[in-house]
Amino acid sequence: MYKETNKRSIVKGISWRVVATTTTIIIVYVFFGRLDLAIAAGMIETVLKIALYWAHERVWQKLRWGKKKIEPFNLWFTGLPLSGKTTIADKVYEELEKLHIPLERLDSKDIRDVVPDIGFTREDRNRHMKRIGHLIKTLQNNSISTVASFVSPYKESRKAIRQMVQNNVVVYLKADIETCKQRDYKGVYEKALKGELQNFSGINDVYEEPQHAEIVIDTTKTSVAQAVEIIVKHIKKNYVK
Amino acid sequence: MYKETNKRSIVKGISWRVVATTTTIIIVYVFFGRLDLAIAAGMIETVLKIALYWAHERVWQKLRWGKKKIEPFNLWFTGLPLSGKTTIADKVYEELEKLHIPLERLDSKDIRDVVPDIGFTREDRNRHMKRIGHLIKTLQNNSISTVASFVSPYKESRKAIRQMVQNNVVVYLKADIETCKQRDYKGVYEKALKGELQNFSGINDVYEEPQHAEIVIDTTKTSVAQAVEIIVKHIKKNYVK
Numbered sequence: 001m002y003k004e005t006n007k008r009s010i011v012k013g014i015s016w017r018v019v020a021t022t023t024t025i026i027i028v029y030v031f032f033g034r035l036d037l038a039i040a041a042g043m044i045e046t047v048l049k050i051a052l053y054w055a056h057e058r059v060w061q062k063l064r065w066g067k068k069k070i071e072p073f074n075l076w077f078t079g080l081p082l083s084g085k086t087t088i089a090d091k092v093y094e095e096l097e098k099l100h101i102p103l104e105r106l107d108s109k110d111i112r113d114v115v116p117d118i119g120f121t122r123e124d125r126n127r128h129m130k131r132i133g134h135l136i137k138t139l140q141n142n143s144i145s146t147v148a149s150f151v152s153p154y155k156e157s158r159k160a161i162r163q164m165v166q167n168n169v170v171v172y173l174k175a176d177i178e179t180c181k182q183r184d185y186k187g188v189y190e191k192a193l194k195g196e197l198q199n200f201s202g203i204n205d206v207y208e209e210p211q212h213a214e215i216v217i218d219t220t221k222t223s224v225a226q227a228v229e230i231i232v233k234h235i236k237k238n239y240v241k
Numbered sequence: 242m243y244k245e246t247n248k249r250s251i252v253k254g255i256s257w258r259v260v261a262t263t264t265t266i267i268i269v270y271v272f273f274g275r276l277d278l279a280i281a282a283g284m285i286e287t288v289l290k291i292a293l294y295w296a297h298e299r300v301w302q303k304l305r306w307g308k309k310k311i312e313p314f315n316l317w318f319t320g321l322p323l324s325g326k327t328t329i330a331d332k333v334y335e336e337l338e339k340l341h342i343p344l345e346r347l348d349s350k351d352i353r354d355v356v357p358d359i360g361f362t363r364e365d366r367n368r369h370m371k372r373i374g375h376l377i378k379t380l381q382n383n384s385i386s387t388v389a390s391f392v393s394p395y396k397e398s399r400k401a402i403r404q405m406v407q408n409n410v411v412v413y414l415k416a417d418i419e420t421c422k423q424r425d426y427k428g429v430y431e432k433a434l435k436g437e438l439q440n441f442s443g444i445n446d447v448y449e450e451p452q453h454a455e456i457v458i459d460t461t462k463t464s465v466a467q468a469v470e471i472i473v474k475h476i477k478k479n480y481v482k
Contacts, residue, residue: 008307016297023289024265031282032273041272048264056257066249102383114375115368127356134355135376142343144383 009061013053021046070101072140073239074165075231077149078158078210079173080202081188082180084219084227085149088173091228093147099240104139106132106148120199122154129157133164140166145239153201155208167239171231172213177202179220250302254294262287311342313381314480315406316472318390319399319451320414321443322429323421325460325468326390329414332469334388340481345380347373347389361440363395370398374405381407386480394442396449408480412472413454418443420461 021042028038075092077085086107093105111132112118118128129152136146152158162168180202181189192200201207215234217227262283269279316333318326327348334346352373353359359369370393377387393399403409421443422430433441442448456475458468 005307005309011307012301015301016294019293019297020261020290023293024286027282027286027289028269031278037272041268045265045268048268049261052260052264053257056260060253060256066246066252068246104379104383106379111375115371127358130356131372134352135379138345138347138376139379139383142345142380142383142385144385 006058009054009057012057013050016053017046017050020049070143071167071239072102072143072145073167073169073235074136074140074145074161075147075235076152076158076161076168076170077147077173078152078170078213079219080175080177080180080207081151081200082183082186083173083175084224085151085173088171088217088219088224088227088231089147089149091224092231095228095232096145096147096235099236101240102142102144104144104146106135106146106150108150120205122199122205125152125154126157126160130160130164133161136161136165151201151207153205153207155210158210169215169234169238170210170213171215171217172210173217173219173227175219247299250295250298253298254291257294258287258291261290311384312408312480313343313384313386314408314410314476315377315381315386315402316388316476317393317399317402317409317411318388318414319393319411319454320460321416321418321421321448322392322441323424323427324414324416325465326392326414329412329458329460329465329468329472330388330390332465333472336469336473337386337388337476340477342481343383343385345385345387347376347387347391349391361446363440363446366393366395367398367401370395371401371405374402377402377406392442392448394446394448396451399451410456410475410479411451411454412456412458413451414458414460414468416460 024045025038025042028041029035032038075089077089079085086109089105089107093103096103118124129150132148132150136148139146152161158170162170184190188197188200189203191197192203195204197203199205215231217230219227222230265286266279266283269282270276273279316330318330320326327350330346330348334344337344359365370391373389373391377389380387393402399411403411425431429438429441430444432438433444436445438444440446456472458471460468463471
């Protein structure tokens with residue numbers, strides 16, 4: 001977040017003066033036909049009004065009227081491992097940043113890196129989701145929107161998020177398990193199939209499909225660029241005016 | 242966070258015009274001695290410049306120059322249960338809010354209400370602290386300062402917080418265990434002494450005194466009002482210019 005420095009108000013005053021004095025000189029000249037006097041009047045006006053404009057800026061700086069509170073939203077990407085959540089969410093974040101809205105990116109991996117021992121059981125995951133919900137809510141209290149990507153395989157935890165936050169937009173990235181396996185550059189599906197990874201959504205744990213997602217994208221048929229376009233369009237239409 | 246509405250720019254334009262046109266009329270009158278022509282020139286100026294001023298505002302609205310990034314801080318209250326953390330932190334938060342800086346209040350109890358099963362063992366607490374550190378860091382990325390109150394009895398978790406956040410100000414509220422027991426309106430000390438509460442800092446678990454606190458307040462000798470004054474003064478001096 002930014003505040004206007006005093007220097008900014010001064011320079012803004014000077015920049016306005018150039019525009020305004022030129023206009024005044026032209027008007028006075030048209031009325032009285034004396035360019036010398038018009039310029040002299042313009043000069044005096046300049047000195048006086050730079051100070052007045054600065055004072056006017058500082059007074060308005062204190063007034064809250066006409067400042068509109070920004071409405072935060074939460075874009076929530078859910079889907080099987082390797083369904084494309086991080087890839088698409090990263091691109092969406094990049095696009096939305098261009099709109100100069102306060103925005104934060106939350107990715108499952110980053111948070112699990114900070115607190116490594118979260119666990120993957122149903123209970124652990126639900127507790128984890130509640131914490132993420134609290135984090136998003138706290139950010140929203142401060143007008144910050146979020147782009148969050150978490151497998152979030154259980155209905156109840158996605159529901160908990162929805163109840164905690166405002167303007168929740170669930171993006172379900174649909175991909176059949178075979179496609180995800182083919183994309184398995186991390187080797188996680190292989191490990192899960194061998195039984196080396198427990199509670200792996202889609203293999204040895206359930207992924208409960210969302211029934212109320214605002215946006216559903218079939219990533220086996222839709223390109224990353226198309227997906228990003230659909231999502232950004234939805235956000236622009238509903239939350240960024 | 243707020244943005245300037247178009248309406249605000251328009252009304253600001255009109256308000257400036259009243260100031261500016263009056264000045265122009267006076268100048269032109271002094272130069273040419275013709276009040277009628279001076280007023281006529283002022284009228285034309287008014288119409289032209291309201292539009293110009295509005296355009297000027299909208300151009301500056303897009304410019305980032307001269308907007309200063311707000312430096313966020315983290316006020317971290319630590320101390321035994323009932324040492325006065327929540328009471329003093331609440332009052333400090335109220336005072337700091339008057340400065341119109343983006344600010345968030347984080348209290349142990351509120352967060353434990355959201356996620357009830359956090360636990361109180363050394364391991365649980367340290368993990369909890371890391372999550373709080375992540376939350377504060379995320380808020381700071383968005384220029385939001387924090388007023389946080391947590392028992393935080395262990396050196397290593399306070400150190401973890403210090404490493405994760407910027408402008409960390411530890412406030413150690415010193416109170417001997419006897420004073421805290423006398424303040425025991427919640428009955429928690431009694432319960433802990435009976436063995437009904439486990440891992441209770443100061444009774445059946447250690448409270449490691451901070452060695453590097455920026456502010457140390459002896460709450461047996463300092464009133465709440467005095468404590469608030471000391472802390473707010475420190476923040477104003479160092480972080481709010």
